[in-house]
Amino acid sequence: MSAAPAPSSDGIGIANLPNQRHKIVAKSGAHFTIMVVGESGLGKTTLVNTLFSTELSPTKNYNKRHLKQLDKLTEVEIIKAELEEKQFKVKLTVIDTPGFGDYVNNRDSWAPIVDFIDDQHEAYMRQEQQPERKEKTDLRVHACLYFVRPTGHTLKPLDIEIMKRLGTRVNLIPVVAKADTLTQNDLHTFKQRIREVIAAQGIRIYQPLIETDDEAAAEHARMLCDAMPFSIIGSTEDVQTADGRVVKGREYLWGVAEVENEDHCDFKKLRSLVIRTHMLDLISTTEDFHYENYRQQQMETRKFGEPKPRKLDNPKFKEEEELLRKRFTEQVKAEEARFRQWEQHLIAERDRLNKDLELAHSAIKALEAELDNLQVGYGRGSARR
Numbered sequence: 001m002s003a004a005p006a007p008s009s010d011g012i013g014i015a016n017l018p019n020q021r022h023k024i025v026a027k028s029g030a031h032f033t034i035m036v037v038g039e040s041g042l043g044k045t046t047l048v049n050t051l052f053s054t055e056l057s058p059t060k061n062y063n064k065r066h067l068k069q070l071d072k073l074t075e076v077e078i079i080k081a082e083l084e085e086k087q088f089k090v091k092l093t094v095i096d097t098p099g100f101g102d103y104v105n106n107r108d109s110w111a112p113i114v115d116f117i118d119d120q121h122e123a124y125m126r127q128e129q130q131p132e133r134k135e136k137t138d139l140r141v142h143a144c145l146y147f148v149r150p151t152g153h154t155l156k157p158l159d160i161e162i163m164k165r166l167g168t169r170v171n172l173i174p175v176v177a178k179a180d181t182l183t184q185n186d187l188h189t190f191k192q193r194i195r196e197v198i199a200a201q202g203i204r205i206y207q208p209l210i211e212t213d214d215e216a217a218a219e220h221a222r223m224l225c226d227a228m229p230f231s232i233i234g235s236t237e238d239v240q241t242a243d244g245r246v247v248k249g250r251e252y253l254w255g256v257a258e259v260e261n262e263d264h265c266d267f268k269k270l271r272s273l274v275i276r277t278h279m280l281d282l283i284s285t286t287e288d289f290h291y292e293n294y295r296q297q298q299m300e301t302r303k304f305g306e307p308k309p310r311k312l313d314n315p316k317f318k319e320e321e322e323l324l325r326k327r328f329t330e331q332v333k334a335e336e337a338r339f340r341q342w343e344q345h346l347i348a349e350r351d352r353l354n355k356d357l358e359l360a361h362s363a364i365k366a367l368e369a370e371l372d373n374l375q376v377g378y379g380r381g382s383a384r385r
Ligand SMILES: Nc1nc2c(ncn2[C@@H]2O[C@H](COP(=O)(O)OP(=O)(O)OP(=O)(O)O)[C@@H](O)[C@H]2O)c(=O)[nH]1
Pocket: 038, 039, 040, 041, 042, 043, 044, 045, 046, 047, 097, 098, 099, 100, 177, 178, 179, 180, 181, 232, 233, 234, 235, 250
């Protein structure tokens, strides 16, 4: 066992960003909420613990509380910790969601997660509408890590569906789980494919802010952008590498998969993004974009102070309605096409029958003519005229 890792020199992001928001945040302390989502067994809980054990080492001033919030459906686990560095305080909340199954059409297992996010926006909005604005409970999710199973193939339809819904509500950060189970080559291809599907499906993912006035920071942000989806190895175990270092990692016959080794996975990049360089950006984009989006959608459909609307007026159901409508239109189009084909087939058939009929008619006419001829011939022969 090793000693706790040394605190990193660059520290948490709040202390590093000299801007207006920094002042506001420094005064009141920041709330930062991160959520992990994905199929079960992908290492969500392990990653949360890894983040805590590498970042929130006992050398830092923090306290960690486990608060098990039992939301009947979601059973999310809420872990709270307070980071303090210099005079800056960050109230960190991690929402660990139970994994959903990996079969298609299990909407019921992940819908509560989407609902949870909406409910936090709703709760915050209601508090804002109160005449007395005391300190609000704020569990709006600033970063949502979506875990992708390391199949090496591509995103599954279920991933796509969930990611689409999450992306319109929160800062969505896709991660490839258990990166140690893929070779570097396969990992590279897998990440590339995921990026392609994300683009092709129009899934909105978090784009790290690239600051224009600081070239080094901009460079770092670009590097983070390019690395998405981040590959992750989670472990709170201290293991010894072949060259004698003691690191957080996973031990294999072939060696050690190291959590904080950039050649092995992107854990450090992810940690840097959420805890250090982009925490404030995640907070402000949530506030200015996602929350504002929710608020405006709600304002359009209900009056000030009115309770949450009926299901059908809710934006979340609007999305569904939209989807249904689209599916309906598609089906109608398909039916129409089928009908047109059938109609054409009918016309062709009618033409064919008409031709047959014509042929039959002319055959009859020919026969009649022949008959006439015969009769004429017969008349002459019998000389009755
Ligand atoms: N190979 C490998 N295994 C991992 C990694 N992270 C976690 N695991 C293992 O995967 C198993 C499941 O990990 P959890 O962290 O419980 O997964 P989870 O996503 O929280 O699962 P649910 O809570 O059931 O949804 C455990 O045996 C972990 O040790 C990883 O990066 N690589």
